[in-house]
Amino acid sequence: MMKSNRIKTVLALAVLVLTGFIGTATAEDVSAQPALPKSANQPAVKMPMRGQPNFVVIFCDDLGYADVGCFGSKRNKTPQIDKMAAEGLRFTDFYVTAPVCSPSRSSLLTGCYPLRVNMSRSSRGPYVLLPGDNKGLNPSETTIAELLKLQGYSTACIGKWHVGDQPEFMPNSQGFDYYYGIPYSNDMKRKGPRKGQADNRGMHLPLFRNDKIIELSPDQRLLTQNLTAEAIKFIKVNKDKPFFVYLPQVMPHSPHYASAAFSGKSEHGIYSDVIEELDWSVGQILSTLRELKIDDNTLVIFTSDNGATSRGENHPLSGGKGKILEGGMRVPCIMRWPAAIPAGKTSCELITVMDFLPTFTKLAGGELPKARIDGKDISSLMFGRAGAKTPYKKFFYYRIDQLRAVRSGDWKLHLALDPTLEGWDGVRKGKCDLALYDLRTDIGEKINLADKHPEVVQRLSAYAAEARKDIGDWQLPGRGQRKAGRVDNPVHPTTTTDIKSTDWIGNPDSPHYDPRKKMRPKK
Ligand SMILES: [Ca+2]
Numbered sequence: 001m002m003k004s005n006r007i008k009t010v011l012a013l014a015v016l017v018l019t020g021f022i023g024t025a026t027a028e029d030v031s032a033q034p035a036l037p038k039s040a041n042q043p044a045v046k047m048p049m050r051g052q053p054n055f056v057v058i059f060c061d062d063l064g065y066a067d068v069g070c071f072g073s074k075r076n077k078t079p080q081i082d083k084m085a086a087e088g089l090r091f092t093d094f095y096v097t098a099p100v101c102s103p104s105r106s107s108l109l110t111g112c113y114p115l116r117v118n119m120s121r122s123s124r125g126p127y128v129l130l131p132g133d134n135k136g137l138n139p140s141e142t143t144i145a146e147l148l149k150l151q152g153y154s155t156a157c158i159g160k161w162h163v164g165d166q167p168e169f170m171p172n173s174q175g176f177d178y179y180y181g182i183p184y185s186n187d188m189k190r191k192g193p194r195k196g197q198a199d200n201r202g203m204h205l206p207l208f209r210n211d212k213i214i215e216l217s218p219d220q221r222l223l224t225q226n227l228t229a230e231a232i233k234f235i236k237v238n239k240d241k242p243f244f245v246y247l248p249q250v251m252p253h254s255p256h257y258a259s260a261a262f263s264g265k266s267e268h269g270i271y272s273d274v275i276e277e278l279d280w281s282v283g284q285i286l287s288t289l290r291e292l293k294i295d296d297n298t299l300v301i302f303t304s305d306n307g308a309t310s311r312g313e314n315h316p317l318s319g320g321k322g323k324i325l326e327g328g329m330r331v332p333c334i335m336r337w338p339a340a341i342p343a344g345k346t347s348c349e350l351i352t353v354m355d356f357l358p359t360f361t362k363l364a365g366g367e368l369p370k371a372r373i374d375g376k377d378i379s380s381l382m383f384g385r386a387g388a389k390t391p392y393k394k395f396f397y398y399r400i401d402q403l404r405a406v407r408s409g410d411w412k413l414h415l416a417l418d419p420t421l422e423g424w425d426g427v428r429k430g431k432c433d434l435a436l437y438d439l440r441t442d443i444g445e446k447i448n449l450a451d452k453h454p455e456v457v458q459r460l461s462a463y464a465a466e467a468r469k470d471i472g473d474w475q476l477p478g479r480g481q482r483k484a485g486r487v488d489n490p491v492h493p494t495t496t497t498d499i500k501s502t503d504w505i506g507n508p509d510s511p512h513y514d515p516r517k518k519m520r521p522k523k
Contacts, residue, residue, distance in 0.1 A: 064308025136164015
């Protein structure tokens with residue numbers, strides 16, 4: 001962008017931040033955009049204002065802390081993501097709110113801990129939402145997309161949704177003008193019909209455009225390319241008005257697929273191929289923004305919904321996907337916004353995926369939802385203001401609906417747990433002992449300092465007690481907890497047949513199925 005334009009953008013931003021968004025409405029007519037689905041008690045949609053930034057959130061699936069070069073990967077070549085970091089800000093202490101998909105995504109969309117909005121488990125067990133689940137993100141929650149729409153933004157969700165596949169829970173019903181993608185994980189499919197059942201009971205992976213299925217069992221080798229193309233198309237069509245593109249990439253969630261241009265091309269197998277194609281995708285999106293000359297005024301965030309499985313890299317963190325150790329919930333985060341974010345910096349302040357909603361809303365000139373949220377405005381950290389600190393006095397690590405750990409400053413306390421608590425597979429896990437780690441000197445959580453710092457244990461335990469009362473814990477609904485959305489007769493998206501609880505749990509093709517563990521769905 002020309003220097004004069006850049007100065008104008010910075011000035012416009014300053015006006016937004018300092019004056020509470022006194023701006024000049026453009027001639028843009030947004031009345032042609034679809035009405036908000038929950039119009040009954042919604043305020044009117046405002047005209048877009050000059051200076052409102054665009055937002056692009058690239059949310060990878062199961063990408064680990066050290067899966068990209070600028071966070072330490074020695075295997076994967078990620079020149080585009082590394083360049084993005086060199087031009088932007090790297091957050092080393094960025095957290096998602098759960099070590100698996102659905103709850104983490106609920107937090108991005110609502111700015112809340114998953115248990116506050118009751119999205120920490122499936123209705124059929126201690127898992128992420130399953131195909132045909134009767135549960136989903138409650139339409140009464142105010143999503144980040146709905147808040148931005150009120151400020152005149154065009155909104156798109158392009159990729160994997162996974163917070164409810166019933167029509168009332170899907171993206172078009174939750175504030176997104178446009179949706180293209182799959183409603184849940186790419187492994188949630190069956191190879192064919194179940195024995196003795198008609199073909200139409202087969203669980204094919206459906207690909208949606210808005211509320212219509214446009215393909216069954218799409219060629220997953222093309223998913224990264226197609227999602228990228230869809231995002232670029234949306235950006236081009238909406239380049240003259242503020243937009244929000246939520247791009248939850250399907251990869252590198254298993255099964256891993258890359259297109260012919262990347263498959264077999266890296267030096268380290270398919271997982272690296274997949275990461276390198278995601279890197280290509282980031283480069284495509286950033287170069288599109290540059291070509292359209294909207295680069296300067298677009299905040300692009302690159303991050304992940306949880307840590308990597310054993311296929312990826314989380315070092316120097318311990319643990320990975322599904323775990324409460326840092327490797328499960330601390331993920332790489334890069335923010336790039338040339339007009340506002342200083343280039344080439346690193347921040348070690350604690351921020352979370354819940355912060356996107358309040359921060360974007362503020363930058364767009366909007367107001368927060370009436371219902372309580374847990375995320376914080378982190379714009380001063382993003383802008384690199386001198387002395388800016390984390391807004392979190394304490395951060396809570398939940399696994400399913402169990403409060404498992406608390407972080408405050410550099411201290412992380414793993415709570416002593418009831419031995420009857422369940423794991424992901426429904427099996428009792430035995431006793432967990434209390435442990436205290438100093439993450440600044442012991443990022444791998446190896447040296448238990450609980451005996452040496454009883455006062456820290458006491459302080460963090462008190463925070464846990466507050467969270468238990470407010471947000472909740474296992475079998476203990478918190479005072480500030482809200483209900484998830486429910487439907488009485490859920491249907492599988494690819495059939496009109498009711499799904500019974502055993503259809504998925506007892507499905508031998510399910511990645512969760514293990515005949516040695518007698519899994520039983522939990523109400
Ligand atoms: Ca995930």
